[in-house]
Amino acid sequence: MLPLLTDDLLLDAYRSALRLQLEREFVRMLRSEIKRRKLSVPEERMF
Template identity: 50%
Template sequence: MEILSDELLIDAYHAAIQLSLESEFIKLLAAEIKRRQINPDHYRITA
């Protein structure tokens, strides 16, 4: 996860939700967002 930029992480999170991917994967992305203390509202959704 460390190799993903913050913006790509947010894009992946939104895309995973939009595509209804596995909830465990979405939780993993959300946990990484929380760990990095990222505010998703500061990023433009491109996915």
Template identity: 80%
Template sequence: MLPLLTDELLLDAYRSALRMRLDRDFVRMLHSEIRRRKLSVPEDRVI
């Protein structure tokens, strides 16, 4: 879990991770946290 990140920072990190094609496990971790917080997943695509 990433409790120290605000929702907006989490979403920004997710978008940046996708854009920079970072490690899939890292992107999945961010995606899981977004879903846990019941946020809309930006640029949702199969990872």
């Protein structure tokens, strides 16, 4: 859980992680938190 990140920062971190091709497990963790907060997951193929 990443309670200290605002929704906007979480989404920015997810987009950056995809763009920078960071470790899949890190991207999964971010995506899981986005879904837990019931936010819209950005399209991965855009990055």
